[in-house]
Amino acid sequence: MVGLRLQNKAPRGMRRMANVLANIFGSSPVQPLEKHVNIVYQCAKQLHGFFSAAIGDDWETASKFRDEIEKLEHNADDLKKEIRLHLPKSLFMPVPREDLLQLLLVQDKIANRTKDVSGLVLGRKLQIPQQIAEQFLDFVDRNIDAAKQARKSVRELGELFTAGFRGAEVKLVTGLIEELDRIETDTDEKQAALRAALFEIEKSLDPIDAVFTYQVIERTGEIADMAERVGRRLELLLSH
Amino acid sequence: MEAQYIYIGLAAAFGLFMAWGIGANDVANAMATSVGSKALTIKQAILVAAVFEFAGAVLAGGEVTSTIRKGIVDTELLTGTPELLIYGMLAALLAAGTWLLIASRNGWPVSTTHSIVGAIVGFAAVGIGVDAVQWGEVGKIVISWIVSPLTAGFIAYLIYMSVQRLILSHDDPLAQAKRYVPVYMFFAAFTITLVTILKGLKHVGLDISVQKSYFLAIVVAVGVSLIGAFAINRIKPDPKAEKRLHFYTVERVFGVLMIITACGMAFAHGSNDVANAIGPLAAVIGIATSGSIAATSSLPVWVLVIGGGGIVIGLATYGRRVIATVGKKITQLTPSRGFAAELAAATTIVIASGTGIPISTTHVLVGAVLGVGLARGIEAIDLRVVARILVSWVVTIPAGACLAIVFYFLFRTVLPFITG
Numbered sequence: 001m002v003g004l005r006l007q008n009k010a011p012r013g014m015r016r017m018a019n020v021l022a023n024i025f026g027s028s029p030v031q032p033l034e035k036h037v038n039i040v041y042q043c044a045k046q047l048h049g050f051f052s053a054a055i056g057d058d059w060e061t062a063s064k065f066r067d068e069i070e071k072l073e074h075n076a077d078d079l080k081k082e083i084r085l086h087l088p089k090s091l092f093m094p095v096p097r098e099d100l101l102q103l104l105l106v107q108d109k110i111a112n113r114t115k116d117v118s119g120l121v122l123g124r125k126l127q128i129p130q131q132i133a134e135q136f137l138d139f140v141d142r143n144i145d146a147a148k149q150a151r152k153s154v155r156e157l158g159e160l161f162t163a164g165f166r167g168a169e170v171k172l173v174t175g176l177i178e179e180l181d182r183i184e185t186d187t188d189e190k191q192a193a194l195r196a197a198l199f200e201i202e203k204s205l206d207p208i209d210a211v212f213t214y215q216v217i218e219r220t221g222e223i224a225d226m227a228e229r230v231g232r233r234l235e236l237l238l239s240h
Numbered sequence: 241m242e243a244q245y246i247y248i249g250l251a252a253a254f255g256l257f258m259a260w261g262i263g264a265n266d267v268a269n270a271m272a273t274s275v276g277s278k279a280l281t282i283k284q285a286i287l288v289a290a291v292f293e294f295a296g297a298v299l300a301g302g303e304v305t306s307t308i309r310k311g312i313v314d315t316e317l318l319t320g321t322p323e324l325l326i327y328g329m330l331a332a333l334l335a336a337g338t339w340l341l342i343a344s345r346n347g348w349p350v351s352t353t354h355s356i357v358g359a360i361v362g363f364a365a366v367g368i369g370v371d372a373v374q375w376g377e378v379g380k381i382v383i384s385w386i387v388s389p390l391t392a393g394f395i396a397y398l399i400y401m402s403v404q405r406l407i408l409s410h411d412d413p414l415a416q417a418k419r420y421v422p423v424y425m426f427f428a429a430f431t432i433t434l435v436t437i438l439k440g441l442k443h444v445g446l447d448i449s450v451q452k453s454y455f456l457a458i459v460v461a462v463g464v465s466l467i468g469a470f471a472i473n474r475i476k477p478d479p480k481a482e483k484r485l486h487f488y489t490v491e492r493v494f495g496v497l498m499i500i501t502a503c504g505m506a507f508a509h510g511s512n513d514v515a516n517a518i519g520p521l522a523a524v525i526g527i528a529t530s531g532s533i534a535a536t537s538s539l540p541v542w543v544l545v546i547g548g549g550g551i552v553i554g555l556a557t558y559g560r561r562v563i564a565t566v567g568k569k570i571t572q573l574t575p576s577r578g579f580a581a582e583l584a585a586a587t588t589i590v591i592a593s594g595t596g597i598p599i600s601t602t603h604v605l606v607g608a609v610l611g612v613g614l615a616r617g618i619e620a621i622d623l624r625v626v627a628r629i630l631v632s633w634v635v636t637i638p639a640g641a642c643l644a645i646v647f648y649f650l651f652r653t654v655l656p657f658i659t660g
Contacts, residue, residue, distance in 0.1 A: 021269045022569030023349075024606060024629075026620035090624045094616035159486050162576065164401075164616040167409020169486070 026091045029100055030158045032083045036076060036107055037154040037230070043072035043111040044147040044223055050118050051140050055133045059125055066118050073111040080108050094161060095237050103233040107154065109226040110147050117219040126212055129205060132197045136217070139190045143220055146187060146227035149180040153234055160237070170238055177231040187224040191217060244528035246658065247326050254333035255521035256550045261340060262352055262513050263554020267293060268562035269602050270505040273578035276567035279495035280502065286560055288499070289506045290552045296510025296593075297548035300436045302539055303596035304512055305547075308356065308519025309526070309539070311377050311596070313364045318372070322527045327655060328367055329520035331647035332359035332640075336516070339640050348632045349625075351600035355640040356516045357381060362641025363648040381597060385633070388588055388599045389607025396584035396611030399424075403576055404615065407490065417493040418472055422465040424583065425500050430461035431587050432504045436511075439594035464500060471496045487576070494575035501582035508589035509601045510551060516598065518547035573609070577617050581608040603629065 050065035083104055087097055120126070128136050153176040156169065163169040194217055202210045271289050274280040280288065318325050336355035343350040357378070364372045407416040434457035437448055448456065472493050481488040522543050573581065585601070585608040592599045606629060613621045 021272065021602065021605060021609070022566045023625045024609060024621055025570055025572045025618070026622040028572050028619035030619050087620075088622075088624075090622060092613060092621040092623050093619060094613075161619050162487055162574065162617070163408040164404040166404065168411045168413070169409065 026088075027086045029083060029087055029093075030161060032079060032086075033100065033104060033107070033157060034155050036079045036083065036104065037151045039072055039076045039079065040107050040111045041144075041147045041151040043069055043076060044114045044144050046072070047114060047118065047140050047220070047223075048137070048144060051121075051128070051137055054121055054126070055128050055130075055137065057127070059122070062122060066122050069114055069118050073115040076108055076111040080104055094165065099233065099236055103154070103230065103237070106226055106229040106233055107150070110150070110223055110230070113219060113222045113226060117216055117223075120212065120216055120219065124209075124212060126209060126216065128213065128216075129198070129201055131201050132194060135190075135194055135197060139187065139194050139217070140220055142183065142187045142190055143223040143227075146180065146183045146224035149176065149183055150227040150230040153177055153180060153231060157234075165238060173234065173238060177235055180228060180231040184224045184228040187221055191221045244531075246655075247330070247524055247528045250330055251326075251333065251521045251524035252546065254330065254337060255517045256546065258333060258337055258352070258356075258517035259514065259547050259550025260554040260557075261337065262517060263293070263551035263556075264558035265344070265554070265562060266352065266509060266513060266602060267506065267551065267555050267559050268566045269605055270509045270582075271502060271563050272566035273570060273573045273582060274498050274502040275563055276570050276573065277491070277495060277498065277575045277578055279498040279575055282560055282564055282567075285502070285563055286555060288503055289555055289559070292503045292506035293510035293551045293555065294548035296507035296512075297514035297551060298541065298544045300439060300507070300511035300590065300593050301514040301518075301544050301547065303439055304515035304593055304598050305519045305522055305539055305544070307377070307381075307596040307598060308360070308515045309523040312357065312360045312374060312381075313368075314372050314374050317368065319532070322532055323656075324368060324652070326524050326527055327651040328360070328363040328644075328648055329523045331363050331367075331644045331651055332356060333517075333520045334647050335359040335362070335640055335643035339636065339643055343632070343636070348635075349602070349629045350632050350636045351602055352513060352516045353598045353600045354385070354633065354636040356519070357598060358637035358640030359644035360520070361637075362644040365641075366645045367648040367652070384592065384597045384599055385603070388592060388597075389603045389610075391607075392584045392588040392604045393607040393611030393614070394584075395587060396580050396608040397615045399584055400577065400580040400612045400615040400617045403580060404617070408487070408576065413487065413490045414477060414493070417490045418469075421472060421493050421497050422469040424497055424579070425465040425468040426461045428497075428500050428504050428583050428586070429464035430457050432507055432590050433457040433460040435590045435594040436507075468496055468500060487574075491575050494579055498575045498579045498582065501579045501586060504586035504590075505582045505605075508586040508593065510548060511593035512589050512599060512601055514544065514547035514551060517550060518543050519598075521546070572619055577612050580612050580617070581605065584608040584611060603633070 046065050046069045050062055050069065053059070053061035053065060084101065087101065089097065091097065093100070153173060156173045156176065159169050160173060195214065198210070198213060198217070205213070267289050271280075271285040274288075275282055275285045313325065313328070315325060333356075336352065336359045339355045339359075340350060340352060361373055361378055406420050407413050410416045434453060437453040437456055438450070475489060475492050475496070477489040522539050525540070525543065582605075585605045588604050588608075589599065589601055606626070609618070610621065610626070612618055
């Protein structure tokens with residue numbers, strides 16, 4: 001009798017107890033970090049469409065792109081907060097928690113800079129001078145390339161954990177980061193060339209517009225800078 | 241004469257319930273990794289678990305059962321009053337079952353083994369006398385509870401380190417995996433077969449010499465790794481999936497290995513945990529049928545069959561849902577990691593079973609997972625949960641003991657009236 005009564009009551013609670021094994025796994029930060037860098041890249045990618053529209057003086061389309069950028073930046077922010085929440089100090093991880101949080105932070109800055117620069121342009125309906133428009137778009141694309149390469153590098157995190165941060169996988173990621181550095185250097189050169197070209201024509205421009213155009217170039221270049229810092233953070237993880 | 245049937249009936253009911261609980265619950269820990277990593281479907285996992293839990297219980301469950309049955313209580317003291325041992329064993333079964341129920345309702349990670357050992361020690365020490373407990377034996381068991389998770393952790397650490405060095409960090413991990421995974425298969429099959437033959441087959445009436453045992457174990461292990469190698473060679477790389485995850489195909493190779501370690505884990509679990517249910521049952525049957533303590537009659541195989549059967553019923557009625565739930569939660573344990581944990585745990589448990597030491601399979605598995613984590617293999621382990629496991633470890637023994645004492649005095653007062 002007693003045995004039977006116990007049996008009837010058993011199922012509900014037992015489900016929880018069986019999770020002893022399941023519960024010792026904290027929520028892994030790897031998938032969310034990879035997801036975050038993807039959102040951030042998608043966000044930066046919108047700049048191409050945004051600037052194309054802005055240069056074509058199509059502000060309606062530009063503001064649509066700007067909406068998309070804001071939405072993605074917001075999503076990245078939410079995910080950032082969520083990842084932080086699920087990364088308590090009690091987690092035992094192969095790499096320091098702080099390093100992962102720092103990586104997350106610089107990833108997030110790519111989206112922040114994207115939002116800043118698009119806001120700057122849209123707010124003033126700033127016209128990029130036609131003489132340097134093509135060169136400018138090329139510069140923007142190269143910055144997006146940097147963000148894309150950052151995404152590619154971060155997407156190796158899962159494999160890095162599996163391989164215990166050693167061997168061929170480390171070499172592969174090191175190669176990806178080197179390529180990221182090359183792209184960033186490339187954006188630096190393009191940025192210098194762009195500034196020089198702008199300098200050539202600045203007398204013909206509205207002075208305030210000229211000042212802001214310099215600023216837009218500067219801010220856009222920071223996207224590649226942040227992407228490069230993602231690479232630096234990853235490198236730190238590799239050295240553990 | 242009627243009394244003995246009541247005793248045996250009660251003991252069988254309690255024992256079957258314990259076995260059911262073990263099957264419903266603990267088996268998930270052994271099988272969930274394989275399901276979670278899609279190495280096995282749920283149906284296949286149930287089948288594997290049923291076959292190997294049963295085989296483990298019947299073939300290799302004898303030594304631990306005998307420890308639970310007569311290794312903890314010094315039966316010499318009870319020659320004059322054998323019924324006291326019957327009351328005690330019934331009380332221990334009921335106490336362990338009740339405690340497991342309370343704990344599981346509250347989500348505490350307790351161990352079946354700790355509950356039953358605590359309960360037996362409790363009723364013996366308080367109900368009969370402190371001298372009635374074979375403290376030396378109990379001390380050995382308690383030490384093994386500390387040593388076994390550490391051992392499993394250490395083995396898992398070594399295994400996963402070797403996997404990283406030989407396969408995962410290599411330029412061509414797939415080729416390396418195809419070369420080395422059959423070797424791991426060999427070790428898995430060899431250890432489990434050897435312990436079974438050396439320690440288990442006596443109980444089913446087979447006696448094989450040590451030399452022949454080794455030979456037989458090697459033959460079985462070679463066979464297993466050949467079949468495994470054949471299955472592995474049929475796996476073709478999937479370039480599309482690899483682009484996103486380089487280790488995709490490599491993990492599939494480990495998936496094949498994981499089927500074997502899952503079998504080993506189910507077998508090991510059956511061999512150690514079945515004793516928690518049927519050890520006390522065997523004691524009751526021994527006394528009730530012969531009427532005396534002194535009976536040195538060996539363990540009847542049908543008792544092991546009851547235990548194994550109970551586990552399978554638990555698995556079929558409730559275990560499948562638990563396996564599915566847990567499987568979804570432990571995706572971090574990919575085949576390359578999961579196999580290392582399982583192989584280490586299964587080896588440790590099977591050796592303990594062969595030596596007759598009742599250990600907690602879940603704790604051993606947790607130790608093994610931590611070992612993989614120490615090899616930098618696991619992304620995040622929640623140390624709070626590990627701490628909670630340690631606390632429940634300490635609480636379970638006195639809790640099981642107290643309940644057993646209450647039930648013991650209850651049975652001693654009530655049962656004589658019922659049985660006349």
